[in-house]
Amino acid sequence: MLRRAGPSLRHFLLERNSSAGHSSYSREAKMSRPVQARRLEGIDKNIWVEFVKLAATYSKVNLGQGFPDFPAPDFLREALTRTLSGGNHMLHQYTRAFGHPPLVKVLAQFFEKLLGRDLDPMTNVMVTVGAYQALFCCFQALVDEGDEVIIIEPFFDCYEPMVKMAGGTPVFVPLRPNPPKDGKLMSSADWQLDPAELASKFSERTKAIVLNSPNNPLGKVFSRGELELIAELCVKHDVLCISDEVYEWLVFDGKQHTRIASLQGMWERTVIIGSAGKTFSATGWKVGWVVGPDRLLQHLRTVHQNSVYHCATIAQEAVAQGFQRELMLYGKPESYFVQLPKELQQKRDWLVQSLDGVGMKPIIPEGTYFLVADISPFKSDVPDDPNSDEPYDSRFAKWMVKNKGLAAIPLSAFYSEAHKNNYTNFIRFCFAKEEATLKAASDILQKWKQEKTSS
Numbered sequence: 090m091l092r093r094a095g096p097s098l099r100h101f102l103l104e105r106n107s108s109a110g111h112s113s114y115s116r117e118a119k120m121s122r123p124v125q126a127r128r129l130e131g132i133d134k135n136i137w138v139e140f141v142k143l144a145a146t147y148s149k150v151n152l153g154q155g156f157p158d159f160p161a162p163d164f165l166r167e168a169l170t171r172t173l174s175g176g177n178h179m180l181h182q183y184t185r186a187f188g189h190p191p192l193v194k195v196l197a198q199f200f201e202k203l204l205g206r207d208l209d210p211m212t213n214v215m216v217t218v219g220a221y222q223a224l225f226c227c228f229q230a231l232v233d234e235g236d237e238v239i240i241i242e243p244f245f246d247c248y249e250p251m252v253k254m255a256g257g258t259p260v261f262v263p264l265r266p267n268p269p270k271d272g273k274l275m276s277s278a279d280w281q282l283d284p285a286e287l288a289s290k291f292s293e294r295t296k297a298i299v300l301n302s303p304n305n306p307l308g309k310v311f312s313r314g315e316l317e318l319i320a321e322l323c324v325k326h327d328v329l330c331i332s333d334e335v336y337e338w339l340v341f342d343g344k345q346h347t348r349i350a351s352l353q354g355m356w357e358r359t360v361i362i363g364s365a366g367k368t369f370s371a372t373g374w375k376v377g378w379v380v381g382p383d384r385l386l387q388h389l390r391t392v393h394q395n396s397v398y399h400c401a402t403i404a405q406e407a408v409a410q411g412f413q414r415e416l417m418l419y420g421k422p423e424s425y426f427v428q429l430p431k432e433l434q435q436k437r438d439w440l441v442q443s444l445d446g447v448g449m450k451p452i453i454p455e456g457t458y459f460l461v462a463d464i465s466p467f468k469s470d471v472p473d474d475p476n477s478d479e480p481y482d483s484r485f486a487k488w489m490v491k492n493k494g495l496a497a498i499p500l501s502a503f504y505s506e507a508h509k510n511n512y513t514n515f516i517r518f519c520f521a522k523e524e525a526t527l528k529a530a531s532d533i534l535q536k537w538k539q540e541k542t543s544s
Contacts, residue, residue: 132250136502143487144283147372149494150530155305155458157521161371162425168410171345172403179505180402187390188216188378189405195412200361200380204351211526212383215390216402219375220335222393225251226327226379227297227331227360229396230388232257236296241282243503243512245305245333261505262290264309274354274445275452277461284318291322296328300349303336306461306517308454310340313347324354330405331381335364335377338426340456341434355383360389365408367458370429370521433458433520438526440520443531447538458521461500465514470541481513489516495533 137154144151160166170179184190190210197210208214217223224247232238234256240248242263252259264280300319302311311319323330332349338344350359360381366372379389411425418424437453437460443453448466464485471488473481482499490496500515520527 123146128254128256132253136246140486140490140496140498143490144496147494148496150526150533151496152518152520152522152526153490153496153498155519155521156366156372157370157458158526159370159523161369162411163413164425165371165411169403169407172406172410180406182402183399184279184405186394186399186404187211188214188234188400189402189409190317191375192216192378192405192409192412195409195416196378196380199412199416199419203348204356204380206356209383210382212386213380215379215386216394216405217377217379217393217398218361218397219366220377221247221375222335223362223377224248224331224395226389226392226396227362228252228255228257231329231331231360231385231393232296235294236294237292237294238506239290239298239328241298241300241304242505242508242514243304243306244299245301245501246502248299249505249542257296258294259480259505260290260295261508262287263508263511264304264307269272274441274450277304277307277452277454277456278312279452280307280309282315282318287418288316288322291326291328293326295326295328297331299331299333301333303334303340303346303454305336305457306329306459306498306500307452308457308459308461310344310346310455316349316352320349320352320355323358328358330359331353331362332359333362335362336457337363337368338368339430339433339458341430341437342455344455346456357384360385365404365411369408369411370424374401374408376400376408391443393448430456436520436522436524439524439527440518440530443527443534444518447534449534452515458519459517460520461515461517463514464516467517467537467541468514480509483513486516493533493537495530
């Protein structure tokens with residue numbers, strides 16, 4: 090056996106370190122060049138990081154973040170158990186990158202019913218890691234440097250930073266409240282687009298509009314007439330529509346959710362985004378999807394294959410089984426998609442009554458998990474600070490969780506920097522909670538009212 094001559098590398102390094110007194114390793118090597126990519130500038134802050142930490146530290150009742158504290162349906166949990174314990178060991182391995190075949194097939198079958206058109210599960214459907222990744226793929230695949238993207242305010246907060254990361258420019262257009270004159274509580278339907286103002290936002294630079302119906306945070310369900318206005322402008326200006334429809338089944342009071350892709354001229358320019366988390370009350374599973382024409386989805390697949398590449402096989406299989414059940418029960422009273430909105434409507438009504446009873450006027454939502462309430466009658470508890478740059482509703486929500494133990498989200502978090510001080514008398518509550526949770530919130534509000542009355 091031959092041995093290399095001379096001292097070993099280890100001996101040489103030990104001798105060098107000893108003579109240098111480890112000085113070369115003790116000195117910190119500082120980089121002079123910037124390390125942060127320019128596309129991250131100005132988007133580092135996130136409302137959820139701050140308020141989730143506050144809720145975890147102070148809250149007795151968390152009506153802030155949008156997730157249910159009740160269990161996912163039995164049939165979905167049973168599907169997951171079968172998948173985990175069954176004999177098909179390949180369900181623990183990679184599946185098709187763009188979506189587990191049983192899931193994309195049943196999603197195609199379902200959306201064929203909803204849209205009234207034939208769909209190819211392999212080219213018209215893609216599975217993502219929740220709706221969040223679906224949105225990311227849309228912006229990265231379809232928005233270029235200098236493109237403008239119209240965002241309707243208030244909006245789910247990730248739209249703006251995702252547009253900016255893709256190099257696009259967000260252009261904002263607000264839903265404006267039109268309170269009823271008969272003294273009734275305001276509805277989310279009373280928040281409307283001004284047609285002329287919306288039309289003025291479209292230009293030759295407009296690449297896409299982001300539509301969120303039912304809308305988070307307001308709970309607004311856009312009417313067919315409102316959607317036809319948006320569709321007409323999209324067709325006229327040759328603009329894409331990124332349609333975030335994660336709350337599509339959570340619509341109340343007999344309202345109907347209209348899918349903009351079903352309107353004339355819209356299928357070829359629309360990407361529909363959905364979520365098993367919201368559909369089946371299992372937000373932690375992070376299974377989402379996009380549905381749309383292949384000419385758009387082919388570019389989303391490019392982003393997906395070069396970033397996430399693959400979603401959890403077991404979760405996709407269980408969700409597929411859930412949809413197979415719902416496809417058989419479509420439109421029937423036993424369907425989860427029929428039962429869940431009825432249950433949530435009762436929860437909504439409970440919270441509306443509790444808030445209204447203490448003078449915190451709620452805006453009655455037509456859909457989603459959320460409602461927005463006017464905090465004006467409680468402003469004496471948290472006086473305004475003219476020297477603060479922080480929106481009033483943000484300071485109020487922080488004070489409320491710290492002093493009352495009730496967590497909510499300020500409405501200003503759902504507005505652009507230029508407009509976030511326009512609607513600072515509102516906070517958002519999530520009512521997708523157990524009855525005990527909603528009762529505990531009601532108890533806090535009642536005690537608060539009594540304290541105000543006696544002071």
